[in-house]
Amino acid sequence: MVTYTGEVTPGGAPDTRELAALTITKVAVDEQMSNNCYLLRCRSTGEQLLVDAAAEPDILLPLLGAGVLTTVVTTHQHWDHHRALADVVKATGAEVVAGEPDADAITSQTGVPVTRRVHQGDTVAVGDTTLEVIAIAGHTPGSIALLYDDPQGHPHLFTGDSLFPGGVGNTFGDEAAFVQLIDEVETKVFQRLPDETWFYPGHGDDSTIGTERPSLGEWRTRGW
Template identity: 90%
Template sequence: MVTYTGEVTPGGAPDTRELAALTITKVAVDEQMSNNCYLLRCTRSGEQVLVDAAAEPDTLLPLVGESGLTTVITTHQHWDHHRALAEVVKATGADVVAGEPDADAITSQTGVPVTRRAVQGDTVSVGDATLEVIAVAGHTPGSIVLLYDDPQGHPHLFTGDSLFPGGVGNTFGDEAAFAQLIDEVETKIFQRLPDETWFYPGHGNDSTLGDERPNLGEWRTRGW
């Protein structure tokens, strides 16, 4: 059995992780931005949800295959995370979920209506599996993180651009936005979830909360 690493590159093969009730397939798109997209599939029903239709519908749609999509979740409003949204939704008829404060901007940029405006504590079903929406503002006002608390294992967290190995997301020199982001990441993620929580960011490699937790104070002090 091949061990999942989460190390993917644009143009390269996806990496797939098999959990008891959910299959997670990670693929990177666009050589310049190297965005991560995550296809989640319910083991029993085959129902599928895509996290971030970032780019390259010619990569994403064959990955989706004939099973189709029930939902596309856009983690935040930045352009590099929804460039394939219109084509993926047109091809699949999927519902579109995004954080309520970012929804209008996503529609303005893509022409795609957001059919579910998510807020803290909302849930999105992937067949038998459930994703919980955690609203984490700062990178953008409506950034969301998605928690799958595997009942037969450890939690899994899809963090968009709010949390990466080595720090929180870019707040572009806005001190108030950084303070909000680091506070919300600490209280809503690190204070709640255990060290073994594996997280999947919007760019680059994965990590665990345990690996990053010792560095929270350093991140706060450096201000980015």
């Protein structure tokens, strides 16, 4: 059995994690930006959800196989996370989900209507499984994370660009935005979720909440 690592590179093979009810496939696209995209498939129904149609639809669409893509979730409005959105939606007819404060910007940049605008505590289904929306403002006003609390294992959190191994997302020198982001990450993620929670960021390798927890104070002190 191949062990999932989450270590992927643009042009390389995807990495797949098999959970009891859900399959998670991670693939990196665009050599310059190296965005992560995550395809979630309900094992009982075959329905699929894509987290961030970032780029290269010729890479993303074949991952679907014979399965139906019902939903694309865009974690935030930044251009590198939705360049393939129009092509993926055109090919699949999938519902488009995004955080309310970022929805208009996503539509303006892509020409794709956001069919469902979500807020803190909303849920998004993929087949028989349910993901919870965690709104984390700071990197952008409408950034969202998706939580899958596996009843037969540990939680899984898709963080977009709000949380990475080694720190929170970029706030581009905006001190108030940084304080907002680290406050929300601390209260909505670290104070709530157990150490074994595995998180999947918008770029680079995965990590766990327990691995990053001791560094929270250091991140806050350094201001980025």
